Amino acid sequence: MSDAGSRPRLKLGGHLLPGLAAVALFAVLAIVFLQASFGEPAGFPEGASITASIGYAMFNVDTGILSETVVSGEGFVVAFILIAIVLDVAIDGAVFLAKREEDGRIGGVLADGGREIRDALRGGDD
Amino acid sequence: MEPLLMQADQLPQWTALAPALALGLTGLLLILIDSVDPDSSRPALLAGIATVGSLASLGLAGWFLSAGTGQAGTGGGISLFGDALVVDGMALFFQALFASVTALVVVASYDYLHDHPHRAEFYSLVLFAATGMALMAAANSLAVAFIALELASLPSYALVAFLKRDAGSVEAGLKYFLIGALSSSVFAFGISLVYAATGSLLLPDVYAALSGGVEGLTGVAAVGILMVAGGFAFKTASVPFHFWAPEAYEGAPAPVSAFLSSASKAAGFALAFRVFVVGFPLDAGIDWVLLFQVLAVVTMTLGNFAAATQEEVKRMLAYSSIGHAGYALIGLAAFSGGAGGDVLGASMAHLLVYGFMNTGAFLFVALAEHWGVGRTFDDYAGLASRAPMASVAMSVFMFSLAGLPPFGGFFSKYFLFMGAIDAGFWWLAAVGAINSALSLFYYSRVVKALWLNDAVGEFELGSTPTALYAAIVFAAVATVLLLPGFAPVIETAQSVATTIVP
């Protein structure tokens, strides 16, 4: 960094430039997908209740004993329980982060790599 | 022990999830306590509960492992909930690893967070993340894999940003989160493409559908597999999804860095091993062995070379952690079908040893942060004269990370290289060797600073943090004992790894 105090930043005029990466990615994906060939879709059986089927799948209900027409699906009960915990955790974490601290700075821990001290000592950014 | 072992066999099947449950329930208990008593001033209680929970998980996993639960001797992996989960030897092996690291981190954090108000959140987040990891190890479906991965990731983001008044911590959290979000999107997209190509999310079904290639959909499947690999690359801090790692490890509270770089990384590998070995056949349109070879070489080289020139110990460890991800990738990079279990097992064993030595190393950094001695190599100069025990432990970690005897890291690394050579990829081992030599250089810088350099000034070290010290010493002892005691580790790892190879 030649001039002190200048943080690396995205250049204003060229801020769309990295977007080209996304375009390139799309190009690659498109080429691949256009080459794919598909058979006939299996589709859902007539009269099947998709919503109900999703429900059965979600709770691993043994659809064999049901009389109605269901669309088969893998069991998601584990995922369901897990997602409950995930949301729990997300709330827990989000709330913790959002809380305002009353007592100012936390502890004596300096987890910024000692930069604060260094900057204070040198009187500036490097 | 015999009756007890018998009993493990006779328990209901779902109890095989007990190690994960123990972690999850402890997490919930901690949230409960926190909501009942938000300003709890009883840190010992919280830490104690968390410790007990993780140790219970460790005990259960260990018990099951020695009882042979889910292993070939007792009828193979236990499939649960419509095959969404499978508890087998490998799952238990990794769960034991996660529980060990969690226990160490939890104990160490007791001192690290000595006057921090949000302990309950901290412990609960750690335990939930551990739960996620435990389930990652057992996931047999891409759906569960994804959700478990998120369960491990989301608390981690919060944990990295735990010191929310600290710019470094927050910045680290932000970067971790952003790259994490990107990666999980890539992962999800990959899963959707795999589903598009196979119509299934269950790994064995995916395997069956992909075997021999899918007519017309090879490209879709291949892109999906590659994107799934990207998701794992993020979790394991492998190139090119590693960018979060140096900052996250450096900025996060040191125990969290330890947790992430040891347990979280191992979880990524646990999942990757199972997903790729069980789910993606080698002829599925993409030569994923070659993919992991590329990733392994680039990752270990980048990690080690960047680590060599760092000035701060913690950041050096961060890069070294990337380097070690490269080593562990050899498990997949040298995978060769039927005989691949051996190198996979070597990789697992390496991750276990790495769990101890790397956690220990970060905990030593935590100790240094606790004492406020600074972060650079120079700041550590002469520390050995003030803290000999911890310095011995740190030296053990460093030499072990570098792969020197008489420490556990020696065997694990060399068995990895052996595995690569055995599979015919001697050049992979050669690259590993070059990197290993370079790593010796920068690891020994720490040792040099501790023992050989003279202190610049006087250290004003406070009281000795007993819990932190205990965790470090325990990790060191484990690292040393894992050399003579490597036999059960490697033998277990290789035997359980062999069973998942289809």
Place this chain on the structure above:
Amino acid sequence: MIIEALIGITFLAALVVMLAPDEYAGKLAFALSLLPVVGSLYMWAGFDAGGNALMAGSIAYQTQLDWLTVAGYDLQWFVGVDGISLPLVVLSTVLSSLAIVSAWTPIDTRQSQFYGLMLFMEANLLGVFTALDFFLWFVFWEAVLVPMYFLIGVWGGPRRKYAAIKFFVYTNIASLVMFIGFMALVFNLPVGSFGLPEITQSLQAGELSSFVGLDPATLKLAAFAAMFAGFAVKVPVVPVHTWLPDAHVEAPTPVSVMLAGVLLKMGTYALLRFNFTMLPDVATRPLVATVIAAIAVISVIYGAMLALAQQDLKRIVAYSSVSSMGYVILGLIAYTGLGIGGATFQMVAHGLISGLMFMAVGVIYNVTHTRMVGDMSGMADRMPITVGILVAGAFGYMGLPLMAGFAAEYFIFQGAFASTVIPSAPLFTAASMFGIVIVAGYLLFAMQRTLFGEFSLETDYEVRRAHFHDVAPLAVLLLCTIALGVAPNIFFEMITDAIEPVVAVVGGGA
């Protein structure tokens, strides 16, 4: 079980000394180090092995236990000695004890750690020379680096950190290269363990299969090259020798003694055990033999020329070690009874003599605090006995008959001259023999300038006579050197017995 006891006791001694107070550490370490000395002498007394341990010879004090299984291979605790390793075991224990005594004067900080590490290193060295399972051997092999790193790095000279890291990294790279080479070999053999005898015999039975497109012959060549490169660094031979002078110059005296006396022998020992015993068919290819012989000759002459240009006494001895190790390589590649036997004998002989030289230089340094040739003269006037022994040692280094060095070098020359393996063996031999002239040159010049003439000293230290405990180890080493020179059969007979099968494979002569 005696080998286990030997190694175990030494480890234990290291631990005890490490925890002892600094004041007693030196004496305690010496006392404890006598246990392995006695043990190794006892082993010698009861030595009953015959033939080469790797080639179906009988192994003395053998223990073989399964340790763990990796990838279908048994790793064993497998130790034992034959006629090649026993002399080196004795050398290690004796030299360690003497080096510990020689540390009493110069080491004045962190004594307990110093002596603890010395003993720790000794234990690992014993392991290197007795282990017969590759992995076990490799553990000890690598473990030697750690104490050495600290011994140079903590107690060394001004550039100790540079020297320590250089030594550490350089030799570690070498080990890794060697490891890859060896593993590529083992994995293509129908063996179920890493036991060196099993591997050797399987290799010699021609059971090697091809590997990633390399036919067995090419694979052997590649493995040989990798292993040679790996061990060559440890030896060291030109051009991978540059870590050695740095390490020697910075290391404290007792550490130099161990480094030159025993650690370098690890390299040549391994070359003999691995490259030259396991892969004789590669070594005896004319091109390979020519290259190795050329490396040997270059090491001898180039090392000696470098020694000639040095002003630091320790550097002189360090480079001359490179030179002396060149002889060992020449002897090994000769594949004759006297060649390989002489090379093995030279390991012991050079161990004693270089130890003696480093110690003597150290004693002088203790009182003068300089090792530069130009900084002192006439030391013989002030330290007659030390200088006397130094002169004797120097002549031993020059290959004075009836001292061990001559015996070793003569065996090597004789063996190499008639070698059928080295093309134009007499020319190579004659060229390397010129080393005995150059060695005389630099040692005589250095002695003349430092030891003789009118006394003067550039540093302001009061020169006093050396302590008894400084000189006593020198005397012991000198006597050992002379004893081995007068009666080389003390070791040479068992060495010959052990190397004969190696020679027989090639069908070489004397």
Place this chain on the structure above:
Amino acid sequence: MVPPQYYLLLAAAVFCIGVFGLLTRRNALLFLMSVELMLNAANINLVAFSYYWGNVTGQTFGLFTMALAAAEVAIGIGIILVLYRNFHEIDVTEATTMRW
């Protein structure tokens, strides 16, 4: 019937638009939104191919993906909040104290 390729292309397009936003926007909230786009691209595939394969696995999993996206946003908002408190802005390129 719409050929399955179209869904794939649509999903890829949405995904890449998300990526594009990610790469060109410095506002953390826009960053989050881009990620949402990418996750939903996955959902398009899941739902489309649920029909193609004739099972509800994809659809069900799509629900979970949405839930996860929500959880991610929750944590994300939390982090953006503390980012703001520390750096007084939510430009993701401003937090660069740690590099190299």
Place this chain on the structure above:
Amino acid sequence: MAGIFDFGPAIVLLPFLSFLIAVGTALSGRDLLPKGGAIPGIAATAGSLVLSVAMAAAVAGGEVYDETIYTWAVGAVPGSDGLELTFGLLIDPLSSMMLVIVTLVALLVHVFSLGYMNDDGETGLPRYYAGLGLFTASMLGFVVADNLLMAFMFFELVGLCSYLLIGFHFREPGPPSAAKKAFLVTRFGDYFFLIGVVAVFATFGTAQFVGTEAAPGFPVLAEQALAGEFTANTFLGLGTEAWFTVVGLLVLGGVIGKSAQFPLHTWLPDAMEGPTPVSALIHAATMVAAGVYLVARMYGFYAVSPTALGVIALVGGFTALFAGTMGVVKRELKQVLAYSTISQYGYMMLALGAGGYVAATFHLLTHAFFKALLFLGAGSVILAMHHNENMWDMGGLKDKMPVTYYSFLAGSLALAGIFPFAGFWSKDEILFETLIHGLDGQPLLLVGYVFGLLAVPVTAFYTFRMVFLTFHGDARTEQAESPESVRWNVKGPLVVLGTLATVAGAVNLAPVRVLTGAHVDFLHAWLDGGFSDLTVHHYAEIDPYSSAYIGGELTTVLLGAAVSLGLALLGLGLAYRLYAVPEPVEHTDKLGSAKDLLYDNYYQDEYQVYLANRVVLPVARAADTFDQGVVDGAVNAVSSVSLFSGSRIRRIQTGVVSNYAALVTLGLTALLVVFGVLGGWLL
């Protein structure tokens, strides 16, 4: 084989014992022994002398002895017995004669040292006597060696002892330097010798001088090989004879070094820095003699190689003249003697090369006596002159030290080859043998003969220049006015040696035999005894020479003797004219530009020092620079490059998270492209 020969090892071990005693005394640092440890040395050498004489008597009785007494090592040879490296004793006429010479001179030197060292208040006497003891022991070990390897080993030990003794006064700058030079130069020769030893073993499988009927020694094997009865291993694609020549010349390298032959003679004048008795020992009986003795010892091997013999003769003849000319201008007493030594050993080499085995041995014998005498005499003078060796500071000592003078004169006459002193007989025989063999179509020998003949007047000139300057005329300094008196321990040895120098020629009056037919060539007869393969007539059979005469044998003898005596007298006369005056002056200016050349010893030292300092040392320094810069530089460069690339690689981590995202995307895209192409599903 019982009897006196069983005591053979004792001859070597007695002086060695005295060495050990002296070392013990030196180590104790106290004055444990009277006379600084001289007594054990004197006793030991006396004991050895007695044993040697007894053995000579036994040999005279026709007994010989060749036994291996110790197996040093055995080299493994799969499928056979292996190569035995042994120590053994070979006592035959040659070695028993040499034993007597060595022990006698050593004894006298020990006695003389009492006067020269002890009485002069030297310090470090135990060390001195230790050196003498070891020196004697080493030389004796060399003399009795029954194989080439053992000979080499003791040969080297002799070199060590010379180092220790020449550098005895280590506190002064000169002696250590001279000691170093002596060892180094001879080591250079020994390098070739060692190759020779190795080659002999490799060629013949044995290095025994004699061996047995079943396993003969290598000289015999060489004979057989040339006769096609034995297959010797030859190397480097050389034919048998050529290879033998190479081996012979290699061994000769050691001889040239130790016997100070051109071009390795430069150490010897410097070696005068050592105490004078040591010089006597080195020159007369031990180190320098060792070289010539070695050739004589393995003469059977050289005899079968005409080329080697030719080289020996030429080197010897040239050295004889060359060294003599340098002695002409020297100012120091001992320097003159030093060059005379080189010159005299040149004669011996000439003799050996010319097939004059007896003549060489004879000259070895007489030279031992008169050169020891001259050195001890010089020592006496130096002692008297308070260690001033400059002859120009002496003069007129004749009357003040008559015993020294007359004995010295006897030695000088012998050295100059004046009838009837010992040197005349031996030198005359050398020239005679060279002449008659040279006349028979060996022009090389004739060249050697001319050299030898020219050296005769030179020798006489410098010898008597020395005598006249030292003893005649007027005292030129105060020291010379009133020299220190010397005691019996100086005079005794002088008298003994003076007598021997006068009469020793009688042991081989070859010209007299020719004249009278009486068998008075006792030495010839003596050397013709013992092992049949080591006899004079055997050597005469196998060497390439035959004789031719000018006129008849008698004429040739008389002519040769007359010419050499005449030339000697010429030189003596010239010296008398120039220096036997009350106030002699240097006449060196008359030599013109040759003066500097002679003073500077033909720049032999210069070029050797130049080689060492200007060639070898710069090469070493260049190697060092290369090593530090290139070899080690490469090592350090690897680490620098690694660290540099590390510092570049870490720059990827810019700290801007958007860049990370971009890189992740790019990385993913790149992987997709690469594996898409590889997997065939992309393009």
